[in-house]
Amino acid sequence: MFSMDLLLGAVVLGVLLGCFYAAVSVGLSVSFGLLDVPHVAHPAFLVLASYGVYQLNESYDIDPLLAGLIITPLFFLFGLLAYRVYYETFERRGSDAGVRGIAFFFGIAFIIEVLIIMQFGVDQRSVTATYIGKSWRFGEFRIPIRQLVAFAVALGLTVLLALYLSKTFMGRAIRAVAQDEHALRLMGANPVRIKQFAFGIATAVLGIAGALLIIVAPVEPTLDRAYIGRTFCVVVMAGLGSISGTLIAAIILGVAESIVLTMFGASWAPAISFAMLLGVLAVRPQGLLGR
Amino acid sequence: MKRRTFLGGAVAAAVVGQGSRALAQQPAIKIGMSMPQTGGLAGGGKASLLGIEIWRDDINAKGGLLGRKVELVVYDDKSSASETPAIYSKLVDVDKVDLLFAPYATVPTAPIMPFVKQRGLLLMGNFSFQVNSKVGHDMWFNNAPWGPADSWASSFIDLAQKAGGKNMALLAADQEFAQNLALTARDVAKKRNLPVVFDQSYPPNTVEFASIIRALKATKPDIVYVASYPPDSAGILRAVNEIGIGDDVKVFGGGMVGLQFAAVMGNLGSLLNGVVNYNTWLPEPSMYHAGTKEFFEVYTKRAVEAKVDPLGYYLAPYGYATGQMIEAAVNATKSLDQKGLAKYLRENEHKTIVGPIAFSADGEWKESATVQAQFRGVVDKDIEQFRKPAKQVILYPDKLKTGTLISPFEAARK
Numbered sequence: 037m038f039s040m041d042l043l044l045g046a047v048v049l050g051v052l053l054g055c056f057y058a059a060v061s062v063g064l065s066v067s068f069g070l071l072d073v074p075h076v077a078h079p080a081f082l083v084l085a086s087y088g089v090y091q092l093n094e095s096y097d098i099d100p101l102l103a104g105l106i107i108t109p110l111f112f113l114f115g116l117l118a119y120r121v122y123y124e125t126f127e128r129r130g131s132d133a134g135v136r137g138i139a140f141f142f143g144i145a146f147i148i149e150v151l152i153i154m155q156f157g158v159d160q161r162s163v164t165a166t167y168i169g170k171s172w173r174f175g176e177f178r179i180p181i182r183q184l185v186a187f188a189v190a191l192g193l194t195v196l197l198a199l200y201l202s203k204t205f206m207g208r209a210i211r212a213v214a215q216d217e218h219a220l221r222l223m224g225a226n227p228v229r230i231k232q233f234a235f236g237i238a239t240a241v242l243g244i245a246g247a248l249l250i251i252v253a254p255v256e257p258t259l260d261r262a263y264i265g266r267t268f269c270v271v272v273m274a275g276l277g278s279i280s281g282t283l284i285a286a287i288i289l290g291v292a293e294s295i296v297l298t299m300f301g302a303s304w305a306p307a308i309s310f311a312m313l314l315g316v317l318a319v320r321p322q323g324l325l326g327r
Numbered sequence: 328m329k330r331r332t333f334l335g336g337a338v339a340a341a342v343v344g345q346g347s348r349a350l351a352q353q354p355a356i357k358i359g360m361s362m363p364q365t366g367g368l369a370g371g372g373k374a375s376l377l378g379i380e381i382w383r384d385d386i387n388a389k390g391g392l393l394g395r396k397v398e399l400v401v402y403d404d405k406s407s408a409s410e411t412p413a414i415y416s417k418l419v420d421v422d423k424v425d426l427l428f429a430p431y432a433t434v435p436t437a438p439i440m441p442f443v444k445q446r447g448l449l450l451m452g453n454f455s456f457q458v459n460s461k462v463g464h465d466m467w468f469n470n471a472p473w474g475p476a477d478s479w480a481s482s483f484i485d486l487a488q489k490a491g492g493k494n495m496a497l498l499a500a501d502q503e504f505a506q507n508l509a510l511t512a513r514d515v516a517k518k519r520n521l522p523v524v525f526d527q528s529y530p531p532n533t534v535e536f537a538s539i540i541r542a543l544k545a546t547k548p549d550i551v552y553v554a555s556y557p558p559d560s561a562g563i564l565r566a567v568n569e570i571g572i573g574d575d576v577k578v579f580g581g582g583m584v585g586l587q588f589a590a591v592m593g594n595l596g597s598l599l600n601g602v603v604n605y606n607t608w609l610p611e612p613s614m615y616h617a618g619t620k621e622f623f624e625v626y627t628k629r630a631v632e633a634k635v636d637p638l639g640y641y642l643a644p645y646g647y648a649t650g651q652m653i654e655a656a657v658n659a660t661k662s663l664d665q666k667g668l669a670k671y672l673r674e675n676e677h678k679t680i681v682g683p684i685a686f687s688a689d690g691e692w693k694e695s696a697t698v699q700a701q702f703r704g705v706v707d708k709d710i711e712q713f714r715k716p717a718k719q720v721i722l723y724p725d726k727l728k729t730g731t732l733i734s735p736f737e738a739a740r741k
Binding site for chain 2: 039041042045046049050053149153157158159160161162164169170171178180181182183252253254256257258259261262293294297298299301302303305306
């Protein structure tokens, strides 16, 4: 059944959903897109962050977004450590680091999953906040406030990260290491330290993204498996390393998914997302805004 | 102490000592199973396993079966259908288990049905839905109160039609179990000339349900039948609360898996009010049988240590009851012969903590005891409230009924 109201609603909800997808993917855009690290544990880090937010919300009644901000520095340190271990054990050792790195990060993802199960059990967990479970009404149309919050925070996070990478000295250094690591070394800079710092940034943003994840829906230990396809799809469609491209690709994906869910039947949603990815790659192999 | 008392005590101690030595010396009876301990079904799987473990400990404390200790051989199937065929081959061919219990739920169970039929093995089912309808295995006994295939949907639709429902919307997860429920709901609607105005399946891993609920609402249904899996049920109810479902809806719910689990119920709190949903056991006066109270006393203590569902109403007592049925069959036939056990299970009624159980020829319960209950007066952030009666009022079946339906849905939510 077609109606303009339904279509308009689908587009609005799709944009909100897309911004949320951008927030959960933007860290991967740095770690995988810029640094070429095969970070398949990215969604597991994300779920771990959401459990950190859950713990703070449950134990101290801290607002989920504030809890996300609190764990962000911890995730930065966690990112520094994770990259150092990866570098020392895989990247430093040779040309097949990528393939072996995938195994390394898969291992990390499984360990995180098991640790979460041991600590929190297998049940779903969710948080409470004044903006969860309510909606804003515009005539007959209602928008969940949690999605508006996710939209605003995700948009802010993505814009801030894009500005950081383009305007600051360290941000430009990260882009430089992504473009030509050897040239950077010849100029006396240490690319490994820059990459380690960048990986820390990519992991730190997951503090906020994890908060958004548990604000949007309850989480459970194996939820990372649901996001692995989506996040890599967004980053590849965007063009590797492009932060603004990540936002655009995520919004396109969110709108497409929402329109399909509303107008054509929910079964088609995953197929449409990946069909779009293939379509974009066929026309622009480097992605929408790829380098 | 008198001399006779002392001697009597010594003889008794010697007999008990002999008995426990005999129990230790004979090889244990091994019962093999896979159980979802990770993945989307893990919440239910762990609670179900705890129920079975409590039975194992009780039976071993009583001296075991046939004078042999009972041992469980359990593997995690990760809630995945692709894991179970290999696990059950290993249980039978490598671990050489004596008896098989099925994993919790339809999805992991369905792929092992051809294997057990081919090998002529007895399989005690654990909350599967219609996995034997096409396989036709005569040694399958599904311990789930579903009864005939269409009783689940027809009980919900009965209630809805009595409340004035004239058309139906159907939303189902794209999973074996939910699709089977949806199929029977379509059949029942067709038989009753009830128009289905919305019929959609959503894929696993759907993140946001607001768009789907908007599309459903636009069709203005009277009855909304939802067949969802645990990760989705919470998302659907949240979206219903935020987007609204419309004033026309008389009854909402039916087949939502997850609303039986304490963690989900605790998370959703007052959002549950008004939902009419299936359940298998509730702390209502009509649902207690011999041993039920004692079982939940033990379960409540052990659930905390095991970090599993603190309520455990949905699956745990049925796990225990499966053990009780095996216990009765082995004691009656005095053997582990699978054909003999199957014959006994088929021909007799079994007294258990979830009530009397009798099986029909297809291995399902002869009579449905699935309840449809409406959430009432639920408040936020309080799991303990669900231990009291009247939070989920039983509307169906009549023999267990503890209240009447409040309709329409929006009125019932207040």
